Amino acid sequence: MADTNALYQEVILDHNRKPRNYGTLGNASHRAEGHNPLCGDHLSVSLNLDGDRIDGVAFQGESCAICKASASLMTVTVKGKTRADAEMLIQEFRDMVLGKLDPNGDHHLGRLTVFAGVRDLPTRVKCAILPWHTLHAAFNAVASTSTEAEGDPMHAPIGNA
Amino acid sequence: MKVVAPALQPRLAATFDVDRIRADFPILKLKVGGKPLVYLDNAASSQMPQPVIDRLVRYQTTQHANIHRAVHYLSETATSAYEEARRKLQCFINAREDREVIFTSGTTDAINLVMHGYGRKFIGAGDEVVLTTLEHHSNIVPWQMLAEETGARLRIVPIDDAGDLLIDEYGKLFNERTRFVGVTHVSNALGTVNPIAPMIAFAHARDVPVLIDGAQAVPHMRVDVQDLDCDFYVFSGHKLCGPTGIGVLYGKAALLERMQPFKGGGDMILSVTFEKTTFNTIPYKFEAGTPPIAAAIGLGAAADYLSAIGMDTIAAHERDLLDYATEQIKRMPGVRIIGTAAKKAAVLSFVVDGVHPHDVGTLLNQEGVAVRTGHHCAQPVMQRFKVPATSRASFAFYNSMTEVDALAAGIRKVQKVFS
Secondary structure (H helix, E strand, O other): OOOHHHHOOHHHHHHHHOOOOEOOOOOOOEEEEEEEOOOOEEEEEEEEEEOOEEEEEEEEEEOOHHHHHHHHHHHHHHOOOEHHHHHHHHHHHHHHHOOOOOOOOOOOOHHHHHHHHHHHOHHHHHHHHHHHHHHHHHHOOOOEEEOOHHHOOOOOOOOOO | OOOOOOOOOOOOOOOOOHHHHHOOOHHHHOEEOOEEOEEOEOOOOOOOOHHHHHHHHHHHHHOOOOOOOOOOHHHHHHHHHHHHHHHHHHHHHOOOOHHHEEEEOOHHHHHHHHHHHHHHHHOOOOOEEEEEOOOOHHHOHHHHHHHHHHOOEEEEEOEOOOOOEOHHHHHHHOOOOEEEEEEEOEOOOOOEEOOHHHHHHHHHOOOOOEEEEOOOOOOOOOOOHHHHOOOEEEEEOOOOOOOOOOEEEEEOHHHHHHOOOOOOOOOOEEEEOOOOEEEOOOOHHHOOOOOOHHHHHHHHHHHHHHHHHOHHHHHHHHHHHHHHHHHHHHOOOOEEEEOOOOOEOOEEEEEEOOEOHHHHHHHHHHOOEEOEEEOOOOHHHHHHOOOOOEEEEEOOOOOOHHHHHHHHHHHHHHHHHOO
């Protein structure tokens, strides 16, 4: 049984209530839309790359608390980082929620480990991962991504498309 | 001024001992995360009572062989049990003849059978099929596939804000090209009980056959297909305390005989040469290959079990459950019931302000309460109510008033977490 008490903790509830970097960037160099057709989650990520560095990043959309908090914390974490660092975080985050990365081991996720409990809730993994896949799609100039069907990047390696 | 409503008291049917019923269902003794299981996802699939489990075990341990084939003891025993199950289902829905009961793998399979067997033979370019906004995807997609293939058109009966069909609009959709009507008896997403008897009569007055999707009705009320006079009636075993992988297509014999087979193979033929195959008579014409014998026999046992309790008794208890749950939830600020039709069965769909249904579902699960969250395979209904998804509590006769209280307490807890 998943410890969902640990999942719906204050950090996640706070980012759900007051999402950071919520909106859309007018001067975005990259954008993408993400969909989860199973639950209707839908969000857009826009970002501005200054050379290789993420100068600005924002998201907006309709989703469950897990997805929204994941998106909010994602924007806070990747802002100011290089694209390569962000891609590494996408990979690590995905590995963590799929149970392939030990949240207590070596990684660069910091407080993103609040989402570690999702690994015990298979139906909610895609909620947490959607913002990260959308960010990945934006980097690679893919207009939209989905958690389902051919659009599902869940099992493809993270890297340049 | 704050008005304090009097505490709600559940209405209890004096003749119905839910604790005795619950004792028949081993799975209801489960604990989930240390809390007693409160199973309110019966519209998705119901649980199985011990007599049905015992029947499956008896079949597999003492009666199994292939049916309609060999002359040995086991084959004859299995065949006889399988055909007896068909007669049990015939009685359960009051079909005129046992050959009007076709075993399918479920409701979806049954609808696809009618689409292929009737639709592809009798519905052509420019012809129209009338469906409703309340249909499950399984009564939409096969007809879309037919329309795509033949050039037929789908016409959709709209619903009002309560989730009731607009019956005047239903009438207006008919014209000289109307060839078929498909309508759900009870909406799986909202619980609306549709006025199918007058809808069937209206269609018959224009010589249009009607298929009723009874997946959400048969477990909750007495269904009499002769009284309804529907042409096809379909339902699933696993929503009826039976096994998965089995369902029923009832069809009027005269119509079934005119239809073309759906699947080809063994058992559905009288003779085969490479030049010509002669198809078997109904029901076998539509039961190609080895059927799910055990599942059919299990479903027969489930029909016996439900009949012994009585469908009217079941309907009365579920009415009490639904009324009590509706009253409880109506009193909760920030919770909105989706689907408020005058006549409903066993389904309570709701949304909690500011909380996505998937979060509601995960947090209720933490309390041991199993509900369905999502679009319920009825996206047109969700679009009509402008919600991406709902949470759905759906009841069975083995649910108790205490479990309704657990649902209400769980929703209050969800609101507290998100406050």
